[in-house]
Amino acid sequence: MATGWIFVVLAFVCTAYATKYKDGDKVMVYVNKVGPYFNPHETYHYYQLPVCHPDKIEHKSLTLGEVLDGDRMAVSLYDIKFKEDVDNKLLCKAKLSDPDLTTLRDAIEDLYYFEFVLDDIPVRGFIGHLEEGGFLPHNHKVYLWAHLHFNIEHNGDQVIYANVSTKDRSPISLEGQTAPMEVPFTYSVKWIPTETKYADRGKRMRDSSFFPKTLEIHWLSIINSMVLVFLLIGFVVIIMTRVLKNDFARYNLDEEEEVMDEEDNGWKIIHTDVFRFPPYRNIFCAILGVGSQFLAIATGILLMAVGGLFNVHQHWTLNSTAVVLYAATS
Structure with missing residues (x-):
């Protein structure tokens, strides 16, 4: 009997509740963590990078599972409204010092990715782009993705899926740059209607995995x-x-x-x-x-x-x- 009650409680806890929006409602975007792409267990807070952040950082109240998963969600500066497209909006202009430039270069060379959370959907992308060429002499160039484009799918008043693209604008080269360097961070938003139901959005997310699928069941x-x-x-x-x-x-x-x-x-x-x-x-x-x-x-x-x-x-x-x-x- 006790075991049955345990499963009932766990089933209630694991049940997902859909958030319904009205046109123009704000959709919260939380910044979460960054880390090397080939070592997802090594993560750091997103705001440890020299990027745009509020004057006062507000952290989201986390559940036990989110804490065990290493989440570090905090409120972001992204202002996204339900069903309202954004063409090109300035997030902030960051002034980078020499240590900031070194931090960004090291993160990009280590293939750091970032993770945001939008309506409980993890949205991931790369911090920058590394371009290598030549053997003798070897040279590489480091680029920063300063523009993020959000593609958000919705069905009626519910968010179904979201992803972020970093290739809609040319990246900013960090090679040969000296401090102080001012970098404008911008973003755009595109809302896309879809016929996918909210109950099926889990499958939609599984089919669009950011990390390589190395744990498939045989x-x-x-x-x-x-x-x-x-x-x-x-x-x-x-x-x-x-x-x-x-x-x-x-x-x-x-x-x-x-x-x-x-x-x-x-x-x-x-x-x-x-x-x-x-x-x-x-x-x-x-x-x-x-x-x-x-x-x-x-x-x-x-x-x-x-x-x-x-x-x-x-x-x-x-x-x-x-x-x-x-x-x-x-």
């Missing part, structure tokens, strides 16, 4: 592994059945033969060890208990994932579910 390999496990279990059962059958046949002999057989045979040899405590039983019980707990957590998460209770646009739900299941199974 169902054929899983099935082959399961078949192999069942075959091994079957072989062990057959061998054990034959061994025990021979032992039982010998124990069912008549009394004369049984009297002559004074020594223990087969599984009776270890009958005194069956109820003997193993060495380091406390450690053994702890390891067995933790393993069972992790197995229960993994099983619960897999069952909820198969049931479609996790939403891609609410990436914190998986972490929250794991923590709740860990606490419930302790």
Whole structure:
């Protein structure tokens, strides 16, 4: 009964609620984090870069799952209104010092990406562009994307999908630049109607993954592994059945033969060890208990994932579910 209530609570937590807008309503855009593209687990706050930011940085209240996911959402300067296109709007003019230029160059050379959050949709793009050429001598040029173009799909009064493009304007070269350097950061917005329903926007986001899809499920390999496990279990059962059958046949002999057989045979040899405590039983019980707990957590998460209770646009739900299941199974 308790397990059933746990799944009901988790299903309620993981349910997504659509935000409905009226024409002209402000759509909040939160800046989140930056980090190397090929190491998504190394992230920093977006405002650690010398970019446009408010005079007073206001952070968004985060859920437990968002905190575990390393999110650092803060209010941005982007002013986006529902269904209102923006051609070219100035965000701010940033004055870059020598340390600022060095920070941006290092970030671009390390292929840093940024992540914004718009209506619970992660929007990602690259900080800049690195152009390499020649072998001897080797040279490369560093460019900064100072203009962002937002493409936002909507169905009626709901936001369905959003992405950002950095190639609508020419980048700004940082090579040979000296401080102070003034960089105008601009943005544009295009609203696109779509027939995709809000319930299907998770699939829309999965089909447009920013990171390479290296963790695809290979169902054929899983099935082959399961078949192999069942075959091994079957072989062990057959061998054990034959061994025990021979032992039982010998124990069912008549009394004369049984009297002559004074020594223990087969599984009776270890009958005194069956109820003997193993060495380091406390450690053994702890390891067995933790393993069972992790197995229960993994099983619960897999069952909820198969049931479609996790939403891609609410990436914190998986972490929250794991923590709740860990606490419930302790």
